[in-house]
Each structure stands twice: as structure tokens, then as C-alpha cells.
Amino acid sequence: MNFEQMEYIVEVAKTGSFTKAAQNAHVTLSAISQSISLLETELGITLFTRSRGLGAIPTIEGKQIIKKANEILLKMNELKEEAQSYSNTLSGELKIATIPGPMHLLVDVVSKFKQDFPHVNIEIFEKGPKEILNDLEHSKIDIGLIVLSENLMEKFEELTFEKLLEGKMVVGVNKQSPFALEKKLTPDQLVGQTLVLYDDKQILANMKDFISRYGNVNILFTTNNTKAIQDAVKHGLAITVGLDYSFTDNFSEIVPIELELPDLKPVHYGWVLHKGKHPSQISKRFIHRLQNEF
Numbered sequence: 001m002n003f004e005q006m007e008y009i010v011e012v013a014k015t016g017s018f019t020k021a022a023q024n025a026h027v028t029l030s031a032i033s034q035s036i037s038l039l040e041t042e043l044g045i046t047l048f049t050r051s052r053g054l055g056a057i058p059t060i061e062g063k064q065i066i067k068k069a070n071e072i073l074l075k076m077n078e079l080k081e082e083a084q085s086y087s088n089t090l091s092g093e094l095k096i097a098t099i100p101g102p103m104h105l106l107v108d109v110v111s112k113f114k115q116d117f118p119h120v121n122i123e124i125f126e127k128g129p130k131e132i133l134n135d136l137e138h139s140k141i142d143i144g145l146i147v148l149s150e151n152l153m154e155k156f157e158e159l160t161f162e163k164l165l166e167g168k169m170v171v172g173v174n175k176q177s178p179f180a181l182e183k184k185l186t187p188d189q190l191v192g193q194t195l196v197l198y199d200d201k202q203i204l205a206n207m208k209d210f211i212s213r214y215g216n217v218n219i220l221f222t223t224n225n226t227k228a229i230q231d232a233v234k235h236g237l238a239i240t241v242g243l244d245y246s247f248t249d250n251f252s253e254i255v256p257i258e259l260e261l262p263d264l265k266p267v268h269y270g271w272v273l274h275k276g277k278h279p280s281q282i283s284k285r286f287i288h289r290l291q292n293e294f
Contacts, residue, residue, distance in 0.1 A: 081281030101246030
């Protein structure tokens, strides 16, 4: 058995087709078929059952062999990446998705990382938490950065989470607002106010709970467009509620004031990976950088 054969059987199992596997591997169908047949002869077992209607289906024995082959290939990639990481030639792609708001927290980290590893192409996307988790599942991104709650971490057992920083819930008001001089705001003070909210399940859930406990709050609109929220507050149309680290210099005309909510659980911003996807050496290096910077 050689690495090429292991790559072939893993690809056939993944695609369910010798033809598709050959196309993905950029070889002829006869080449991949012959290579796997030789491997089956060498091992003395049948790895796949071939069916015109169902394609290539791994046998019981084949499933175990393919699983081991995949583990070996992952370890080989890990070994190559590890060796590469000891030089300045670390290269490849890094795709990161973060929820809107904390983007400014990544700028310095990404800038320094790029200086140290100029051959790494970095793409950063702003997306909602649900889309980020979906992209991780389908390997469209390498690292997700979202607001982490205890419920979320318990719900998605297939994901690996790590907290980077803890945030406080704050109220964002216009500089001319009577609230602007307050150091803290209580829930009672927000009753009857008009709000614009970021379209995040956790923030909306907290606000619904808040509404039911203390009274009515008029929600003007919810959106994942932070510029729209900023404009509504700047023009005195509404106030907003969010996490303190989301209020940056871009919100210079908005004053953040700590919100006192009893029994409010800590809200964390952190990274998330998919347990079933082997992180690249680039991802590992970037996560290590995140851990040191935050």
C-alpha cells in the first residue's frame, strides 16, 4: 500500500464514485480503478462493492481500512505542516469569519500575522453566527469567531470552542441623550424606550426576557447591518443594546453605558473550530496568536 492508493480509496469513499474520484485526483478512470484493484489483491479483501445504480460503496472491511487510511493521510499533512511551520515559508490560505462588531479586534492580530507570514493569504468575512457555524460544517472557512454562550457550547458538541474575552452588555445612546451622563442604566430606565438591535439570537433572547420582566420596549427594527444601527442611534431615533467591545471609534457619536441586568450570564467572544476537521498549521498558528493577543 502506498500514499497514492490511500488517497484514491479515501476519495472514492468520499465521492461514492470511481469516476468522480478520478476527476478530483486528475487521473484517468482506468488508472484509479487499476490502482485500487491492485490494493485489494495485496490486502486480500474487497474494499468497495460496485453498482451502476448506487456507485461505489465501501464494504464492512473497506470502511475500517479507509478510516485508517484517512487518519494516516491527516497525520502526514500534519507532519508536513509542522515541518513547514519551523521556517518562514509558511504559506497557504486562511479564511476567518467573525460576527460584525468585533472586527476591529482582529485588525492588529491579522496585520502582525501577515508580517510574520507574508505568503499566507488571509480572507476575513463578516457573517451571522448561524452562517459561521454552517460554513465551518461545510469547510468554507477555517476559523469562526462568535459570541459564545453556555447553551451554544452544550448544543453543538461537534464544535470546539475557546473563550478569548468576556464582554459586558451596554446601552448605546446618542451623545445628546439624557442617558449620556449616566454611569449605569437599570432595566426600569429602558422601559418605553425605542430600540434598534443587532439580529443576534442571544441579544434578542435577552431583550425578550427583559421585556417580559420589566415592561414594554418598542423595537424599531433588528438588523445585521451595524451601520444602520449606528445611524439610527446617531440621529436620535433609538438606542441600542450590545456588547461593550462592539462600540469602537466608528461609534464615536454613540456613548456606551453599562447595563445592569440581574442574573445575566457572562457573554464571551471566542473562536470555534469543527472537531471533525483537522485544523491546518496556519489555523493553529493564528489561534495561538489570538490567545497571546487577547
